[in-house]
Amino acid sequence: MAQAEADSNSAIQRGSAVSENMAVTVRDLFKTYRSKKAINGISFSVQRGDIFGILGPNGAGKTTTLEIIEGLREPDNHHSTQILVGGFDVRNRKQREELHQHIGLQLQSSALFEELTVLETLTMLARLYRNSRSVSELLTEFKLEQKTGARINTLSGGQKQRLSLAAALVNNPSLLFLDEPTTALDPHARRSMWEQVRGLQQAGKTIILTTHYMEEAELLCDQLAIMDAGRIIAQGTPAGLINQYATEQSITCRLPTAQAHSTMLEVVKQLPGIGKVESTARSFTVSTTNLAHTLSMLLQAAAHYQIQLTEITTHNPGLENVYLNLTGNTLSNQQEDKK
Numbered sequence: 001m002a003q004a005e006a007d008s009n010s011a012i013q014r015g016s017a018v019s020e021n022m023a024v025t026v027r028d029l030f031k032t033y034r035s036k037k038a039i040n041g042i043s044f045s046v047q048r049g050d051i052f053g054i055l056g057p058n059g060a061g062k063t064t065t066l067e068i069i070e071g072l073r074e075p076d077n078h079h080s081t082q083i084l085v086g087g088f089d090v091r092n093r094k095q096r097e098e099l100h101q102h103i104g105l106q107l108q109s110s111a112l113f114e115e116l117t118v119l120e121t122l123t124m125l126a127r128l129y130r131n132s133r134s135v136s137e138l139l140t141e142f143k144l145e146q147k148t149g150a151r152i153n154t155l156s157g158g159q160k161q162r163l164s165l166a167a168a169l170v171n172n173p174s175l176l177f178l179d180e181p182t183t184a185l186d187p188h189a190r191r192s193m194w195e196q197v198r199g200l201q202q203a204g205k206t207i208i209l210t211t212h213y214m215e216e217a218e219l220l221c222d223q224l225a226i227m228d229a230g231r232i233i234a235q236g237t238p239a240g241l242i243n244q245y246a247t248e249q250s251i252t253c254r255l256p257t258a259q260a261h262s263t264m265l266e267v268v269k270q271l272p273g274i275g276k277v278e279s280t281a282r283s284f285t286v287s288t289t290n291l292a293h294t295l296s297m298l299l300q301a302a303a304h305y306q307i308q309l310t311e312i313t314t315h316n317p318g319l320e321n322v323y324l325n326l327t328g329n330t331l332s333n334q335q336e337d338k339k
């Protein structure tokens with residue numbers, strides 16, 4: 001075999017091995033609504049078996065991205081755009097139709113028909129697919145067997161969310177899309193949804209979800225793309241992103257009196273190597289890139305002035321610090337601003 005042909009064959013094999021590992025590959029995706037650039041050239045890949053999160057504030061472009069890769073919305077017609085999902089080219093109409101047999105889309109619970117019962121909803125959806133799972137099995141799996149005859153408008157938020165997840169699984173998809181799966185759920189229902197999602201991953205499914213909850217992104221997702229104003233501003237594992245973009249730890253000290261507080265605050269501001277200092281009535285928080293050194297200096301200063309620190313706590317950085325360092329704003333502020 002000629003060398004050039006051998007090289008080209010091995011490149012093809014490498015290429016297919018790479019794409020076999022990838023559930024989704026998106027390259028150079030753009031979306032403009034009239035004159036508004038909602039998505040401004042994003043690229044990312046999702047490995048099979050991962051929980052992949054798209055994290056960002058309202059209006060960042062998460063839902064638009066999801067709807068385009070689900071084949072529900074057209075991207076801009078850009079020559080270099082590529083969207084491969086489960087081996088199907090989403091921009092090709094025939095392949096897109098076939099793709100819908102193989103993926104699961106969790107509808108927002110508000111998109112369910114309020115007047116239908118739980119059983120009617122799942123039975124109706126199951127009829128849309130060539131291969132569908134047993135409805136009674138789904139009812140058991142999602143703890144809805146006591147609610148089969150209940151109308152959707154009588155279900156609690158958590159029950160509706162479990163039903164919308166069961167509905168996404170009627171065709172036993174290997175790839176599942178969840179758009180803000182825990183928005184408006186109470187903390188207990190949110191944690192129980194995370195457990196369901198982890199269970200689906202353990203059953204071999206790939207999951208792509210959008211969220212604006214830092215905790216959800218950090219605790220649930222294997223890989224993250226952080227979106228802001230139509231762009232991906234950072235990608236990686238939650239721990240990798242924290243290591244790369246949020247190196248500062250912080251120390252909070254609580255003091256017994258206003259006098260002790262003001263003395264320590266003066267000392268802290270003179271210490272070398274410290275970052276931001278935030279103060280409240282009887283406590284202060286100081287950021288540092290050298291936790292052990294700053295802690296030791298604080299303790300020495302307190303001993304020198306014979307001040308008893310009533311409480312001392314250290315905090316590791318999280319995704320909120322990553323977002324703050326990348327955008328100069330907190331995600332919760334962004335959410336508030338957009339309300």
Ligand SMILES: Nc1ncnc2c1ncn2[C@@H]1O[C@H](COP(=O)(O)OP(=O)(O)OP(=O)(O)O)[C@@H](O)[C@H]1O
Pocket residue numbers: 033034036038056057058059060061062063064065
């Ligand atoms: N059908 C549409 N027509 C015009 N503009 C739209 C349309 N859908 C979304 N947009 C705009 O595109 C941008 C991205 O919206 P998108 O819904 O994708 O963001 P998001 O990150 O999912 O936000 P949210 O969490 O609020 O759903 C926003 O500025 C939004 O106002």
